[in-house]
Amino acid sequence: MSDFSFDRLRRYPDVEADNLFAADASDRLILDEAADLLADAGVGEVVVLEDHYGALTLGAAALGGARGIRVHQDVLSGELALALNAADVGLTHTYRSLGLGNELLANARVVLLQLPRSLAALDEVAEAIRRFAAPDVVVIAGGRIKHMTPAMNEVLGRHFGLLRVSPARQKSRVLRAAAPIPSPTQSVVSAWPKSVDHADLGLTVSAHGAVFAGAGIDIGTRFLLEFLDRMKPDAGSAIDLGCGTGVLAVALARRRPELSVTASDQSAAAVASARATMAANSLVNRVTVVRDDALQSQPDASAELIMLNPPFHIGSSVHAGIALKLFEDAGRVLQRGGELWTVWNTHLGYRPALTRLVGPTHQVGRNAKFTVTVSTGR
Structure with a gap:
């Protein structure tokens, strides 16, 4: 969809204000870093986690050609905003929303992730990817640099054997994780709650x-x-x-x-x-x-x-x-x-x-x- 624009996205029904935005530079950077992966992914092999208001999901569909995208957003207002934005740009059919677990992540090969605020949240998400996704899964996780810490690298390093940090762009950065570390115990029982x-x-x-x-x-x-x-x-x-x-x-x-x-x-x-x-x-x-x-x-x-x-x-x-x-x-x-x-x-x-x-x-x-x-x- 060549006419797709992030500027068209809204936060509604979440709070809207002049200093609050539905998409930011980290969304664009994640999608740019994942472009080759999205082009090679098959139907149903792309998962989006913690998309704020739909920028990652709809960008992956419109710009990356992804279909059968599985999405998990913790907050309901973000989930509702994604649905409204998808309807507005005619991409409702490209994704479905699911809870964090096997149905969401089974056999996923590409995971796009907006880094959560808390390390505990990141740990639970990383554990779930490690347990359920395909062995060759690649995680492209991004955020605004001011909200990122070296401890996020340590958390991802507990679950993935390979971790690469991207150069900064527009005050945003991406962490690229791959090679999930096998763990027979965690494949059966989660550490959460x-x-x-x-x-x-x-x-x-x-x-x-x-x-x-x-x-x-x-x-x-x-x-x-x-x-x-x-x-x-x-x-x-x-x-x-x-x-x-x-x-x-x-x-x-x-x-x-x-x-x-x-x-x-x-x-x-x-x-x-x-x-x-x-x-x-x-x-x-x-x-x-x-x-x-x-x-x-x-x-x-x-x-x-x-x-x-x-x-x-x-x-x-x-x-x-x-x-x-x-x-x-x-x-x-x-x-x-x-x-x-x-x-x-x-x-x-x-x-x-x-x-x-x-x-x-x-x-x-x-x-x-x-x-x-x-x-x-x-």
Whole structure:
């Protein structure tokens, strides 16, 4: 498709702003480095991992001629953006989205990867490629230099016998990995998720590589846990929005067995982690875990209680947009008189936004770093 243009791609339904883009120089560099590999690949032999909004997938199809592309994106907003961009440029038929595992990677010979932010996420992805892809697979992994570290080379070196680092171009760089290292044990059992027992809270947390805070419990969540007994005592149902590993959902379900609890996150790794956490704490039948873009699958005015520890970044960019999106959707879903309990870094000053998007908001707790507020639906 000679008229394909990266400039045509959009981030929607993710947050859009003048300083946020659907494609960058690392997408172009990955595709350029992979051009010969894409030209030689057969149908179904190309896999794309962590494509932000479709630039790699659609570029591989339009510029590289790849067909039968298999794609995995951790965040649902990226997956939805890819679908919308593919429809816009007439390439919907060129790919399919799958979970991280054998169906995604079996017999793959070319893997294009936008390097994830965390080393744990990279380790889990590299392990999966090593376990399931073809022995002659080549991985072209790229990113912006400011977000890359030498430790990424070490992680890939644990899984691949050959690693080459490309020269920099437009502040981007590519790592080319090949010769996956055989491991009979890992061909049967994955090292993920990892679990940690938190004796002080009486619960076990399980985590896949890409989930925030891993199997630990971040200090904002710990602070919000102190307020569980004050959260809308007459509520019959509750939502842990942006649940991560599901710590808040577990703690609330245990504390209040009469509640129907839903844990929701747009991250596939978070959803898998939360489900593993529920299993580890014998709560599979008490807590429903769903993958959702904010609360898009929830009806208006349907929630009595929502808990939220919002992220303050979008990918590698510090940006308030994702928190505002979650506040707005929480305000839509919250019943009149329902409660949204939010913990946030005090310097972010979210109270006016919560009042505007959800309802009357007051502070119920504050420590050296965090503020906890409760907003009442209107």
